[in-house]
Amino acid sequence: TTTTTTTTTDRHRIRLTRLDPRATRLALERLLLSGAKCGLPIELVIEHVVRNSMHRSGVSGMKKMSPPVTGAQAAAQASDEDKMKVYVVFGGSSSQRRQSCRSGRHVYLTLKRIPTIDVVAVVLNNTNNNASSQLADATAWRLSYASALDPDQWDAPRAPDAGRFAPSKRVRADLEKYGWVKPSELSSCQDTMMHHHNEQRSTRFGALLAVASREGAIIFNAAHGGAGEDGALQQLCVSSGVAYTGSSPLASRVCMDKAATAKALVQRPVHGATCLxxxxxxxxxxxxxxxxxxxxxxxxxxxxxxxxxxxxxxxxxxxxxxxxxxxxxxxxxxxxxxxxxxxxxxxxxxxxxxxxxxxxxxxxxxxxxxxxxxxxxFEPFFDASRAPWVECSFTLMGALGDLRVVGQSTIDARAKERARAVGHALGVEGCAVLDAFVNTDTGELIVIEMNTVPDMTSPDSTAFAHARNADPPIDAETLCTRALSLALVRRFR
Incomplete structure (x- = not known):
């Protein structure tokens, strides 16, 4: 990033003027995190970056961007009674913890753009055992907006560093004093303000599920690997009477175990699809x-x-x-x-x-x-570079027994039908991603694995990319809300 410094009588005023295209992703994340600590939504930070860049270049005429629907504006559009309460759960202690934290952040920010949803980010710590009984005792932290934007601090299973989120009233006052932002532009959501970091609190995951049950909330599961994907978290949600995204405990357990997946496809064979x-x-x-x-x-x-x-x-x-x-x-x-x-x-x-x-x-x-x-x-090595075989992913979405392949218009229709059949045979529902080798001549599949908690770390993740390329296109907000709707369908089934 590039900044311009203007000296005043008693202090330096630093104004961000433009984004350097060579800036690293980490630098951009730090910029957005700094804005979040001051109560600035991402959209507002980006708007001021663009506006100041145009001012620096002598360009005028930029129209005011529509402010993000947050805080009081969201409350005006949807009362608390009308909002759907959602807890985005991620973290855990599996080897995929880092990926899970980034998926959780992306899903959290996606749902936060929807005014009819009241979303809370929850990170799981110290889930060192896959048993549901021990998962219930795992520490779960409810995160502030600024904390949820900084997944790197959650890479290791530890408590949040409250010192990194010191009060920022003076910084906010300076922003208003020098006219960088107007007081009305600062988000009114308490959880977007850095000085509300003390509201971050921990509890047992089992206790959080009890609260979610009383609230009629939905758990959006973004916990990759381990207890988040092998049926333990799913079984705990079922026992607590809480709706959750993804597949049933049994289907999750089968799909997580590669040998069990192969055995299930032997017991419920799909014509033209098999495993090595x-x-x-x-x-x-x-x-x-x-x-x-x-x-x-x-x-x-x-x-x-x-x-x-x-x-x-x-x-x-x-x-x-x-x-x-x-x-x-x-x-x-x-x-x-x-x-x-x-x-x-x-x-x-x-x-x-x-x-x-x-x-x-x-x-x-x-x-x-x-x-x-x-x-x-162990399995024989299969060379997918040999024609007519290619490696491919299929995003499956729908209720139990009623799955659809999202996007993938260029893939053979026979292959997509077999991918659906594999999902039905494994009992998959919600949103899942099937990885397989595909014979482009015959549409045959060799199943690699089924991911019941698919990667959602960025807009380019498989599920989001397939949805964006569907006909008609499906945006990220719609994909996530469909996953939530399917969770409610299963709950009342």
Whole structure:
């Protein structure tokens, strides 16, 4: 960013005049966060950046932008009784915590633009166990507007640093004194003002759900991985009588477990869709032997890895489980390994031989903090760069048994129909994203995984991008409100 400094009698006045196109994303986030600390909505900060840039360049005639509908304006348009109360829940202690915090911020800001919704950002801390009983005791922080804009402070499971949000009455007074903003332009929402940081408070997540139940609120689940995606959070919401976005506890648990997903598609087969054959290896077979001096030590260590490698490779002989013509598993020479219940490609690695298998095990033992995944999944490597196969994602949205593929107009209709059928077979509802290999000639699918809590970190995330390219286009606000509506449909089903 670039600033211009004007000296007055007793102090310096700093006015932002333009945005440097080379400015990093971090610099822009800091600018918006600074505005939020002073009670300035994002739209107002951007407006003044543009206005001052035009003034600097001698350009005039910019019309006043419509102010964001917040605070008193929103209250005038929708009474508290008419507003839908929504808690956007994110965080947790899974390996996808950072992604979850950014998804939560984006969803929170999207819903905040809707005057008929009263939205609160909630970050989960210390959810180190996936059991619903322990998730209920996890610490949940209700965030102020300024805090929700700064997800980096939530990357580690810890309490918020209140010192970073010191009172800003003097700063706000200076802004008004020097005419940078008018008093009427400052947001009247208490949670957008930095000096209300003391209203940030923590509670047990179970207690927050009890409050949500009394309020008739909806939980917008943006907690990726771990307890947020494996059915624990969903089961806790069901037990508390709270509507929530996404799939049922059972469907969430099945889709989070890659081996369970493959098994479900065997039990409920979909014509033209299947999974690559899989071999589940307990984590103890990898981690304990790699970290224990008595296991796989020296030459015996390499020989042990070789025996395990040959055992896994031989289990794929015969090509069982692959789509017709999809992969030749009679002569497997390369494997792919991944944690059985992780997302965002975490822990995924291509292995060429037993030495790379041993290196992978050592890496897990040395660098991954416990608790380890209880198992790892091995499957033959599939080269999606070979025509006619391509890797593709499908955004599915709808009620149970009534899913629709959002966007993807260029994809074969047969492939989209099979993607819907896979979603129905897995019991998916709400909004979910299916990753698969697609045969562009036949429309056949090889399912990679189903994400029941899809990435929503930015407007370019898969679900938002597909919605934007739909016919007619679906904006972010509409996509999020549809997810909320589907949560209510399930609650009253």
């Amino acid at each position: 054959p899989k071999r589940v290896v307990p984590a103890s077979a990898l981690v304990s032997k790699a970290s224990d001096e008595r296991g796989w030590g020296g030459r015996e260590r390499v020989e042990g890895a070789k025996r395990l490698w040959l055992d896994i490779v031989s289990s794929f002989s015969g090509g069982g489980g692959a789509a017709p013509g999809a992969a030749d598993t009679n002569n497997v020479t390369t494997l792919v390994v991944k944690p059985i219940a992780e997302g965002a490609s975490r822990g995924v690695r291509r292995l060429m031989d037993e030495r790379e298998l041993l290196a992978y095990a050592e890496d897990i033992a040395k660098n991954q903090a416990p608790p380890f995944p209880y198992a790892y999944v």
